[in-house]
Amino acid sequence: MQRYSRIAIFLHWAIAAMLAFQIAVGWALEDLGARGFALFQLHKSIGILILLLTLARIAIRYWKPRPAPTEHGWQGALAKAVHAGLYVFMLGAPLTGWALVSTAKVKVPTLIFGVVPLPHLPLPMSVNDPAFAAHSVLAWVGIALFALHVAGALRHHFLMRDGLMWRMMPVRSPALLAALPGLIAVGFVLGRIILPTPAPKAIAALVPPVAVEEEAAANVAEAVDNVANAALPASADNAAAVEEPVGPPPNWAVQPGGSIGFSVGNSGETISGNFAKWTAKIVMNPDHPDSADIRVEIDLASASVGDSYKDGMLAGDEFFGVAAHPKAVFTAKGAEKTGANGYRASGTLSLKGVSKPQSIRFTLSGKGKARKVAGSATITRASFGVGNGDSSTGLDPKVTVHFGFSAKAE
Known part of the structure; x- marks a missing residue:
C-alpha cells in the first residue's frame, strides 16, 4: 500500500498533537485571569506554529503527491469535505486569533516562544468582535471535524479492516500504530495538566x-x-x-x-x-x-x-x-x-x-x-x-x- 511521505506523516501527527493541546488549553484561558498570561502567550505561539506547519503541509501535498483515495460516492465526498474543513480550521483558527490580538484595545506584544516578535496585523478595531466570534466558532467546528476524522480512521481500521491507517505510518509497526495516535491524547492531557487551578471569579459588580x-x-x-x-x-x-x-x-x-x-x-x-x-x-x-x-x-x-x-x-x-x-x-x-x-x-x-x-x-x-x-x-x-x-x-x-x-x- 502506498504511504504518505515521511515529512507529511511527521507534519500530520505533530499538528494533530498540537491541536489537541490547543483545544485543552483554550477551554480554560478565559477563567484564569492574570495567572493565564504566560499560558496565553504559549497558546498564541503554538497557534502560529500550527499555521506555519499547515502551510508546509499544503506545500508538501503538491510536492509529494498523496496516495489515491480508497473510497468514492458519498463516503468519499464526506472524507474530502472533512479534510478540507480541517485545513480551513488549521489556517483560520490561528489567523482569527492573530487578528483578535492585533485589534485588542490594549496592544499586548507577542513573542513567539518568548523569542521572535510577532507584528500586529494592520486591521481596524472594528474587526475585533467578528474575529472573536469567528475564532470561537472555528474552535467548535474544529473539534467536530477532529472527532469525525478520528471516527473515520477507526472505521477503516477496525470495521473495514482495509489497513488505511498504515498509509500514515512511516513503517508497518503495531507499536507505532499505538504510539502515534497516542500523541494526540498526550497533547490533550498535557494541556490540562499545565493549567493552574482556577481562582474564584472576582466580584464583577461595580458601583451602581x-x-x-x-x-x-x-x-x-x-x-x-x-x-x-x-x-x-x-x-x-x-x-x-x-x-x-x-x-x-x-x-x-x-x-x-x-x-x-x-x-x-x-x-x-x-x-x-x-x-x-x-x-x-x-x-x-x-x-x-x-x-x-x-x-x-x-x-x-x-x-x-x-x-x-x-x-x-x-x-x-x-x-x-x-x-x-x-x-x-x-x-x-x-x-x-x-x-x-x-x-x-x-x-x-x-x-x-x-x-x-x-x-x-x-x-x-x-x-x-x-x-x-x-x-x-x-x-x-x-x-x-x-x-x-x-x-x-x-x-x-x-x-x-x-x-x-x-x-x-x-
Whole structure:
C-alpha cells in the first residue's frame, strides 16, 4: 500500500498533537485571569506554529503527491469535505486569533516562544468582535471535524479492516500504530495538566449608577450648604464650635460583597476593570468626620479587565509592577463634610513605589451602625509611572477609581 511521505506523516501527527493541546488549553484561558498570561502567550505561539506547519503541509501535498483515495460516492465526498474543513480550521483558527490580538484595545506584544516578535496585523478595531466570534466558532467546528476524522480512521481500521491507517505510518509497526495516535491524547492531557487551578471569579459588580447620582447630589448640597453657612449668624458658628464628639469614633467592619473598580479612556473607548482583593480599615464618627482614620490596601495582582492576556500586562512593569510593588495603599487622617451625606478625605496614595497626595469623595447612606459607602477618585496615572510604554499611548492621562461597600460599626 502506498504511504504518505515521511515529512507529511511527521507534519500530520505533530499538528494533530498540537491541536489537541490547543483545544485543552483554550477551554480554560478565559477563567484564569492574570495567572493565564504566560499560558496565553504559549497558546498564541503554538497557534502560529500550527499555521506555519499547515502551510508546509499544503506545500508538501503538491510536492509529494498523496496516495489515491480508497473510497468514492458519498463516503468519499464526506472524507474530502472533512479534510478540507480541517485545513480551513488549521489556517483560520490561528489567523482569527492573530487578528483578535492585533485589534485588542490594549496592544499586548507577542513573542513567539518568548523569542521572535510577532507584528500586529494592520486591521481596524472594528474587526475585533467578528474575529472573536469567528475564532470561537472555528474552535467548535474544529473539534467536530477532529472527532469525525478520528471516527473515520477507526472505521477503516477496525470495521473495514482495509489497513488505511498504515498509509500514515512511516513503517508497518503495531507499536507505532499505538504510539502515534497516542500523541494526540498526550497533547490533550498535557494541556490540562499545565493549567493552574482556577481562582474564584472576582466580584464583577461595580458601583451602581446611583453612586454617581449621589455624588452629584452631594456637590449640589455642598454649594447650598456654603450659601446657607454664609448667611448664618456668628452665634451659630460659635455653637457649632463648642460641640464636641461624644466618646471615641467607632471602627467600621467592611462587609463581604463590596467592590473597587477602575475605568480609563482608550482611543475613544473605555476600558473597565476591578480589584478582586482589597482590605479597608476605617475609624470614623459620621457626625464628626475630622475623627476619620482610613487605610485601604489593594492587592494589585488581583486587577482584572476580564481578559487574561491584558490582565498579565497589568501585572507587568509597564503598569502596576506587581513583582516589586504588590500593593497600593491609601491613608487619610480626618475628612470633611461636603454635603448632607457627602464627604471628602485628603490623604496619601502609595503606588508603584511613589507616594503622592490624593483625595477621595464618598457618600454615606443608612443610619446607626449600618451604613453603605459609595465613592470615587481621579488618579493621574503618569504621576505613579502607570502606563509607561508603547501599548499605553492611547490611554487617557486620568483613571477613575470607584468603590462601593457596606460597613457595620463594631
